[in-house]
Every structure is written in C-alpha cells, then in structure tokens.
Amino acid sequence: MNNTDRNILSEIASAFGDNAILYHQLTKDDTPTIWIEKNSLVKVLQHLKNGISEPYKMLFDLTGIDERTRTHLNGQPKCDFTVVYHLTSFERNEDIRIKVPLKENDLQLPTITNVWESANWYEREVYDMFGIDFTGHPKLTRILMPRSWKGFPLRKEHPARATELAPYVLTETMRDEEEADLKFNPAEYRMETKSEDSDFMFLNIGPQHPGTHGLLRLIVQLHGEDIVDIIPDIGFHHRGAEKMGERQSWHTYIPYTDRIDYLSGVINNHAYLLSVEKLAGIKIPERADVIRIMMSELFRIASHLVWIGTFAQDMGQMSPVFYAFNDRERVFDIVSAITGGRMHPSWFRIGGVAHDLPDGWEKLVQSFVDYFPKRLKEYDKLIIKNSIFKARTVGIGVYTTEEAIEWGITGSGLRATGYNWDYRRKRPYSRYEDFDFEIPLGKNGDCYDRAIVRMEEMRQSLRIVQQCINNMPAGHYKSDHPLTVPPRKEKTMQDIETLINHFVNVSWGPVIPVGEAMVPIEGAKGINGYYLISDGSTSSYRSRIRTPSFPHMQMLPFISKGYTIPDLLSILGAMDFVLADLDR
Amino acid sequence: MNYLLIIGITLFVVLSIAAGLIWIERRLLSVWQDRLGPNRVGPFGLFQVIADTIKLFFKEDWVPPFSDKPVFILAPGILMVTILLTFAVIPFAPDFYVFDSNIGILFFLGNSSLGVYSIVLGGWASNNKYSFIGAMRASAQMLTYEVFMGLSLMGVVMMADSFSFRAIVEAQKDCWFIIPQFFGFVVFFIAGVAETHRLPFDIPEAEGELIAGYHSEYSGMKFGMFFVGEYLGVTLISAIIATLFFGGWLGPSFLPPAFWFFLKTFFFIFVFILLRASLPRPRYDQLMSLGWKLLLPLALLNILITGAVLLFLK
Numbered sequence: 001m002n003n004t005d006r007n008i009l010s011e012i013a014s015a016f017g018d019n020a021i022l023y024h025q026l027t028k029d030d031t032p033t034i035w036i037e038k039n040s041l042v043k044v045l046q047h048l049k050n051g052i053s054e055p056y057k058m059l060f061d062l063t064g065i066d067e068r069t070r071t072h073l074n075g076q077p078k079c080d081f082t083v084v085y086h087l088t089s090f091e092r093n094e095d096i097r098i099k100v101p102l103k104e105n106d107l108q109l110p111t112i113t114n115v116w117e118s119a120n121w122y123e124r125e126v127y128d129m130f131g132i133d134f135t136g137h138p139k140l141t142r143i144l145m146p147r148s149w150k151g152f153p154l155r156k157e158h159p160a161r162a163t164e165l166a167p168y169v170l171t172e173t174m175r176d177e178e179e180a181d182l183k184f185n186p187a188e189y190r191m192e193t194k195s196e197d198s199d200f201m202f203l204n205i206g207p208q209h210p211g212t213h214g215l216l217r218l219i220v221q222l223h224g225e226d227i228v229d230i231i232p233d234i235g236f237h238h239r240g241a242e243k244m245g246e247r248q249s250w251h252t253y254i255p256y257t258d259r260i261d262y263l264s265g266v267i268n269n270h271a272y273l274l275s276v277e278k279l280a281g282i283k284i285p286e287r288a289d290v291i292r293i294m295m296s297e298l299f300r301i302a303s304h305l306v307w308i309g310t311f312a313q314d315m316g317q318m319s320p321v322f323y324a325f326n327d328r329e330r331v332f333d334i335v336s337a338i339t340g341g342r343m344h345p346s347w348f349r350i351g352g353v354a355h356d357l358p359d360g361w362e363k364l365v366q367s368f369v370d371y372f373p374k375r376l377k378e379y380d381k382l383i384i385k386n387s388i389f390k391a392r393t394v395g396i397g398v399y400t401t402e403e404a405i406e407w408g409i410t411g412s413g414l415r416a417t418g419y420n421w422d423y424r425r426k427r428p429y430s431r432y433e434d435f436d437f438e439i440p441l442g443k444n445g446d447c448y449d450r451a452i453v454r455m456e457e458m459r460q461s462l463r464i465v466q467q468c469i470n471n472m473p474a475g476h477y478k479s480d481h482p483l484t485v486p487p488r489k490e491k492t493m494q495d496i497e498t499l500i501n502h503f504v505n506v507s508w509g510p511v512i513p514v515g516e517a518m519v520p521i522e523g524a525k526g527i528n529g530y531y532l533i534s535d536g537s538t539s540s541y542r543s544r545i546r547t548p549s550f551p552h553m554q555m556l557p558f559i560s561k562g563y564t565i566p567d568l569l570s571i572l573g574a575m576d577f578v579l580a581d582l583d584r
Numbered sequence: 585m586n587y588l589l590i591i592g593i594t595l596f597v598v599l600s601i602a603a604g605l606i607w608i609e610r611r612l613l614s615v616w617q618d619r620l621g622p623n624r625v626g627p628f629g630l631f632q633v634i635a636d637t638i639k640l641f642f643k644e645d646w647v648p649p650f651s652d653k654p655v656f657i658l659a660p661g662i663l664m665v666t667i668l669l670t671f672a673v674i675p676f677a678p679d680f681y682v683f684d685s686n687i688g689i690l691f692f693l694g695n696s697s698l699g700v701y702s703i704v705l706g707g708w709a710s711n712n713k714y715s716f717i718g719a720m721r722a723s724a725q726m727l728t729y730e731v732f733m734g735l736s737l738m739g740v741v742m743m744a745d746s747f748s749f750r751a752i753v754e755a756q757k758d759c760w761f762i763i764p765q766f767f768g769f770v771v772f773f774i775a776g777v778a779e780t781h782r783l784p785f786d787i788p789e790a791e792g793e794l795i796a797g798y799h800s801e802y803s804g805m806k807f808g809m810f811f812v813g814e815y816l817g818v819t820l821i822s823a824i825i826a827t828l829f830f831g832g833w834l835g836p837s838f839l840p841p842a843f844w845f846f847l848k849t850f851f852f853i854f855v856f857i858l859l860r861a862s863l864p865r866p867r868y869d870q871l872m873s874l875g876w877k878l879l880l881p882l883a884l885l886n887i888l889i890t891g892a893v894l895l896f897l898k
Contacts, residue, residue, distance in 0.1 A: 201713060203713050203714075203717075204713075209795065210791055210792050210795060211792045211793055225717065225868075312864065313792065314792045315792075315864035315865060316783060316784065316786070316790065316791075316792060316863075316864045316865025317862075317863065317864035317865075318613070318617070318783065318860060318861055319613075319616060319617045319861050319862060322617040322618055322619060323617070323618060326618050382862075383864075386863070386864060388784060388863060388864045388865070388866050388870075389864050391866055391867070391870055392864065392865075392866065392867060392870075564867065564869075565717070565793050565794075566790070566793055566865075566867045566868070567867070568793075569792055569793050
C-alpha cells in the first residue's frame with residue numbers, strides 16, 4: 001500500500017465511515033481497489049467525482065466479472081458477479097477501481113448515468129454480456145449482441161465456441177424477424193417525428209456506407225440537412241474478443257489483440273503484454289523495450305497515415321488516400337523485414353519480442369526516417385493548409401476539455417482541446433521516459449485541431465524512431481524470466497529447470513500467477529488497456545479490453561447535434577475510430 | 585455540306601470524346617495518384633472504354649419497384665438530350681457547325697437550366713432518402729450558379745455585340761476575350777464546374793456522404809447515361825470556355841482550325857480532371873454563400889465596368 005493509496009482510502013473512510021469499504025484488494029498494478037456495498041455506490045462515485053479535491057473526473061472503464069467459478073478468492077467478499085468501476089484522476093495522476101459484489105438472485109444495482117453520462121453505453125454492455133440490471137438506466141438494451149440473442153455471452157456457462165452449439169440455421173422466418181428487429185422505431189427512443197413546421201427525416205447511415213469506414217450504423221434524425229439527434233447502432237463488428245481471452249492461453253491470445261485496433265498492430269500487443277508481464281512480474285531487458293517502442297511508433301505512424309488519407313477522402317479529396325497508403329506500405333516494408341508480418345505481425349512476446357532485429361535494420365529504418373518528413377510537408381500543403389479543408393473542419397465538432405473528460409475521450413481527441421495528457425509522458429512505460437519528444441497540443445478542440453495534433457504526432461514519432469536507431473542498446477531481446485514465452489534457449493539442453501519451463505510454456509502455455517492488473521498505454525487512437533485477471537491457470541479468467549473508440553463513438557451524438565450531414569462526415573473522420581476497436 | 589452528315593459527325597465526335605474521357609480521366613488520375621490505372625485491355629488499356637460500355641449494356645437495368653417509374657426512366661434521357669442539343673450551336677471550325685443561332689448563348693443557358701431537371705427528377709423519382717437529399721442539393725446549387733453563370737457571359741456578349749458563338753469567335757480575331765473578360769472567365773469557370781457536378785462541386789453526388797446522391801438507385805445503361813452525361817457536360821463546358829474566352833478555332837494557320845479548337849477544349853478537360861484529383865469538397869452552404877456573396881457581385885461588377893469602358897470607347 002503506497003501513500004496515495006492510503007490517502008484516497010482514508011478520504012473515503014472519513015466521508016462514509018470505516019464500514020463503507022467492504023474490502024481493500026491488493027492488485028498487481030497497485031491501483032487502489034476497493035469493494036463497496038451497492039447502496040453506497042452512487043454516493044461514493046458522486047463524492048469521488050465532485051466532492052473531493054483533485055477529483056476523479058473520468059469514468060475510464062466500467063465492466064463486470066463473473067466470479068462464480070473463480071478458485072483463488074484471496075479473501076475477497078463472496079459473490080457471484082462483480083461490477084467494476086475504473087476512475088481516473090488527472091490531477092492526482094492516479095486511478096481507482098471500485099468493485100460492487102452482486103448475488104446471482106439479485107442482479108441489480110443503481111445506474112450511474114446521472115453521475116457520468118458516459119456510463120450509458122458501458123452499463124448497456126455489462127447488461128448485454130452479464131445480464132446485470134441497472135435500475136434507472138434511460139434505455140437498457142443490448143448493445144453489442146443482436147436483440148434476438150439468447151443468454152449473456154460473458155457468463156461462464158455461455159458457450160465460447162460455435163462447436164458447442166447446435167449448427168446454425170437461418171430460416172426465412174428468422175431472417176424476417178432479424179430484419180424487423182433492425183427496423184428503427186422513433187417512438188422507442190422517445191423521439192419526435194416532427195417539429196412545429198415540418199416532419200423530420202430519419203436517415204439510416206450504414207451499416208454499409210462509404211463514410212462509416214466499416215460496419216457502423218447511425219440513425220440520424222434530420223431537419224432538412226440539420227442533425228437533430230443521432231442514434232449510433234454498434235456491434236456489427238463484434239467478435240467476442242474478450243470471451244476468446246478466457247479460452248486462449250496467455251501466449252496464444254497475442255494474435256487476437258493485433259486485430260482489436262487493426263490499424264495499429266503491435267501497439268495492441270504492447271498493451272496486452274504489459275498487463276501480463278505486470279501479473280507475472282517479468283522485467284523486460286532494455287533492448288526489448290526499445291525495440292518495442294520503435295515498432296509501436298512505426299505503427300503509430302502507419303495508423304495516422306490511414307487516418308489522414310481516409311479523412312481527406314471523407315472531405316471529398318480523392319488523392320491523399322493513395323499517397324498515404326503508399327507511405328504506409330513503406331512502413332510495412334520495414335515491419336515485414338523485421339517481423340515477417342505486415343498489418344498484424346503479432347510479434348511481441350511475453351517477456352520481450354519474437355526475434356532479434358535483423359542485420360541492416362538501421363539502414364532500412366533510417367531511410368524511412370529521412371524520407372518521411374518531406375512527405376509530411378506535402379500532406380501539410382495538400383490537406384491541412386487547403387482552404388476548403390479548413391472551411392470544412394474549423395469550428396466543427398467542438399468540445400471542451402471538461403466535456404472530453406466527462407465523456408472519457410483520450411488520445412489526440414483530448415489533446416486537441418489543449419489538455420496535456422499522454423501516458424507516454426505521464427505514466428511512462430517501457431522506458432518512454434528516456435526519450436526526448438514533445439506532446440503536440442491543440443487549442444479549440446475542433447476537427448481541425450484534431451488533425452494538426454495528429455500530423456504533429458507523426459513528426460514526434462519519427463523523432464522517437466530516430467532516437468531508437470541512434471541508441472539501440474545491446475543485450476537480449478527477451479527476458480530470462482521462466483515465464484517468458486518461448487523461453488531463452490541457451491541453457492535448455494544443460495539445465496533441467498529450464499527444460500521443464502520450456503516444455504510447459506510451449507505445450508500448455510505459461511501459468512501466470514494469480515492476480516489482477518491493467519497497464520493502460522497510449523495507443524494510436526487513445527488510451528488502450530487490458531484488465532486481466534489470472535486465476536492461476538494457463539488462460540486468463542477475465543480479459544477486459546478497454547478501447548478508446550468505444551467512448552469516442554458514444555460522444556458522437558453530443559458533438560454532432562446542430563451540424564449538417566457533411567459536418568457529420570468531418571466529425572467521424574476526425575474522430576479516428578476503428579470498428580473492430582469499437583465492437584471488439 | 586449535308587446537314588445530316590454534319591449532325592452525324594458532330595454526334596460521333598462528341599460521344600467518342602465523352603466515352604474516351606472514361607479512359608483519359610482514369611489514366612490521368614492514376615498518374616497523379618502514384619498508381620497505374622486501367623492498362624490491361626488493349627494497348628495502354630485503351631479498349632477499357634469498350635469493355636466498360638459492353639458491361640454497362642449487359643448489366644441488369646433495375647427499376648426500383650418503389651420508384652415513380654415514368655419519371656425515373658425519363659430523367660437520365662433529359663440530361664443527355666439537353667447537353668447534346670447544346671453542341672448544335674458550337675462551331676468546331678469556321679464552316680463546321682450544325683446551325684449558327686443568333687441566340688446561341690441563350691440556347692446554351694436555357695438547355696443547361698433544363699439539364700438540372702434531370703437530376704432533380706431522377707433523385708425525386710428514386711424515392712430514396714439519399715437520392716432525395718442529392719436532388720434537393722442539386723436544385724439549391726442550380727439556383728445559385730445559374731444566376732451568375734448567365735451574368736458572367738454578358739460581358740462577352742457586349743464586346744462581341746452578338747449572342748452567336750460564331751460571331752463571338754470572329755470578334756476575338758485581335759484579342760482573345762480572356763484578357764478583357766478575365767473576371768467573366770473566372771466566374772464562368774467556377775459556375776461551369778458547378779454545372780457539371782464535378783469535384784469540388786459534386787455536392788449532389790457527394791459519395792462519402794450520400795453514397796451516390798441523386799443516382800444511387802440507377803443501374804445499367806440508365807446509370808451509364810448519367811455517367812456519360814457528366815463527361816459530355818465536361819466536354820461542353822470546356823468547349824464553351826475555349827470558344828468564348830480563348831478564341832475557339834482561331835490559331836496559327838499551319839494547322840486546321842478544328843485542331844486549335846480541340847486542343848483548347850482538351851486543355852480545359854484536363855484542368856477539370858486535375859481539379860478532381862486535388863481539391864476537397866466544400867459544404868453546400870459554403871458553395872452557396874460563395875456564389876451569392878462573391879461571384880454574383882463580381883459578375884455584376886464585370887458587366888458594369890465592361891459597359892462603361894465600351895461606352896467610353898464609342
């Protein structure tokens with residue numbers, strides 16, 4: 001228990017009495033984790049958000065855990081389900097996790113949508129996945145699964161594979177029912193169908209639409225071309241990534257993470273593995289860390305390139321997308337030379353990376369670092385400084401820092417409002433503290449500022465890559481910890497201990513020690529984190545993926561009201577979301 | 585020369601150019617976008633045009649059951665007819681034109697106004713929300729640019745003292761009108777881009793927002809007519825710019841007049857394609873405020889100054 005830990009606990013205890021905290025859980029990531037009664041939940045969260053100095057302003061994550069088959073309870077209160085509230089305080093640079101135990105015969109707890117509006121989707125997700133009822137929620141319906149789905153997928157008794165179910169048959173009546181389910185009924189959302197002088201139009205944008213970058217459905221209520229309201233309908237890209245985490249071994253889950261934010265490849269590996277390594281207590285050799293940083297920054301550039309190209313495309317500009325994809329291909333040339341893969345190399349490993357860097361990598365990376373600034377200048381001239389582009393983005397989709405924090409916006413979207421918050425600086429991981437780079441900031445929090453922040457981020461990433469080339473440390477690319485997968489080979493044939501570890505880690509997969517941890521990192525689109533719970537087995541007990549696109553998309557109706565359809569495209573383009581990241 | 589023959593030749597030339605533009609545009613765009621473009625069918629991919637045409641003819645020509653059928657079928661035809669009719673008054677060479685109307689410019693303006701009906705009716709009859717929004721945008725856009733499009737040409741008419749395209753070309757013997765009528769040219773060029781619904785003013789189509797706008801529901805050869813109609817429109821506006829501001833067929837006499845005319849026309853066609861390759865699309869209200877607040881006053885001022893100067897010179 002460290003100091004800040006004690007502080008916040010005593011603050012809660014002094015406000016609500018010593019009995020308010022049911023249990024203080026120790027987690028591997030040192031985030032204060034407390035259990036409270038559901039009756040005091042709203043009061044405590046209210047207090048943490050508004051009642052204390054240096055408050056916890058952001059609802060970072062909200063999720064559930066099915067506790068029924070957990071074997072290592074370590075003294076935590078006995079319950080069937082837990083709902084976890086993860087809050088962030090920017091002033092303290094501290095997180096707090098609040099857990100509420102629930103019994104199976106009373107799966108109810110009060111909604112917190114009146115404390116954080118952004119809790120809306122998260123509570124729907126918990127309801128969707130666990131069947132937990134949030135009383136007072138404005139519209140508690142399924143969010144990721146189709147409405148006709150039977151059962152709650154993240155409950156332990158729900159099958160994880162299609163082969164555990166009867167073969168799927170889609171009859172004609174089923175098809176008609178599914179179609180009817182998707183029909184939009186304004187009355188269901190208590191939406192007006194007309195104003196005083198005219199009827200509203202309900203325009204169904206998506207799930208197949210050139211402007212949505214994937215399977216996203218937006219039901220837009222229009223007055224002329226002015227947006228009155230938007231109902232985002234998500235889940236078309238849901239693949240049950242969290243459920244898969246409970247079946248895959250800790251090692252074989254790595255390739256699934258690549259495909260969460262599928263534009264930023266190894267950055268996802270990074271987020272996942274930092275949490276696993278925190279649980280396992282593995283220290284990473286310096287060389288492995290710097291390799292990881294270099295690859296992550298290259299992928300950050302690749303992801304931002306897709307964003308700038310498609311953003312310009314959304315504005316009607318045809319050409320930049322080709323230039324950007326060409327440059328991205330150059331990044332992938334480097335990635336494939338180093339890792340053998342392109343978009344999803346799945347190249348990081350528990351305890352390090354898969355191989356050492358190949359001979360001549362410096363030359364390859366250096367040639368890109370020399371080439372790219374010139375191209376960035378071209379993008380600046382072609383897109384950012386174009387007056388039509390400015391007319392389409394300046395003053396569009398504006399939000400303030402307070403609103404961003406209220407809605408859980410992170411990454412470039414938060415920095416565009418002028419708030420300096422980047423985990424690479426604020427909570428440095430993998431030795432980011434040793435690197436010299438700046439955090440670009442915007443001012444007005446509009447689409448244009450989001451664009452210039454990302455453009456500048458590419459330059460800063462390039463600086464980091466240059467420093468990686470100049471200062472690549474010697475040493476091993478993999479830790480010598482026994483849980484490293486696959487383990488170092490040097491001593492395998494001489495030492496029985498190492499041989500056993502090797503055998504176990506490769507055949508069953510590593511057994512990660514019991515505990516809970518989450519190490520959020522600065523992904524390409526915002527803060528990405530894996531909240532992992534190990535029950536001392538070869539796969540995780542619960543893998544919660546906190547992705548940035550989810551809260552970002554939730555904010556869309558709030559920032560789009562009053563603008564027009566073309567502005568909606570600017571706002572979506574500037575948001576930089578990925579559907580796989582949104583629906584997981 | 586036989587009238588029918590001239591009409592035949594004009595139609596053949598114009599339609600070949602429009603069809604050829606499919607290939608030209610795709611190749612030019614790909615050159616500017618670091619890629620190859622269609623290069624597989626025939627030499628340099630030239631037969632791509634034929635392949636595309638055959639494909640369009642054989643595609644299912646689907647008329648949506650929820651549409652207003654007669655109007656839906658009629659709409660693409662209006663576009664083709666109005667544009668092709670306008671080519672009748674454009675002189676390719678001093679003695680090669682279908683007819684020399686003494687109200688040529690008015691004929692062109694009238695036809696271009698009618699052409700918008702094609703888009704509005706097509707979008708309306710499709711009975712699809714995206715098409716409907718596209719049609720609404722098209723009519724708003726038309727109201728804006730039609731006004732200053734006509735006014736921007738009045739300076740030329742005053743200087744040539746005629747509405748006839750032939751007389752206007754002949755009036756440029758000493759000096760192309762691009763010099764005295766520079767502002768008229770700028771305003772007309774912008775209006776022309778809006779008229780053809782090309783990027784950056786493809787607002788009724790706006791593929792990122794409205795899928796394909798007013799022609800979302802069209803397929804087969806009906807779509808093909810909108811498609812070729814767009815290229816015909818580009819050719820037409822380029823030919824008119826060449827005729828009214830760049831001396832039409834006038835040029836050094838070592839090459840035939842028609843050569844100069846087509847050279848100038850193609851130059852502007854390329855400019856159209858270059859615009860498409862490089863610019864993003866403004867919002868429709870931005871185009872409208874640009875039209876009413878900047879281009880309309882500019883066109884009026886142009887008439888005022890041209891008139892004053894002409895009076896002074898008399």
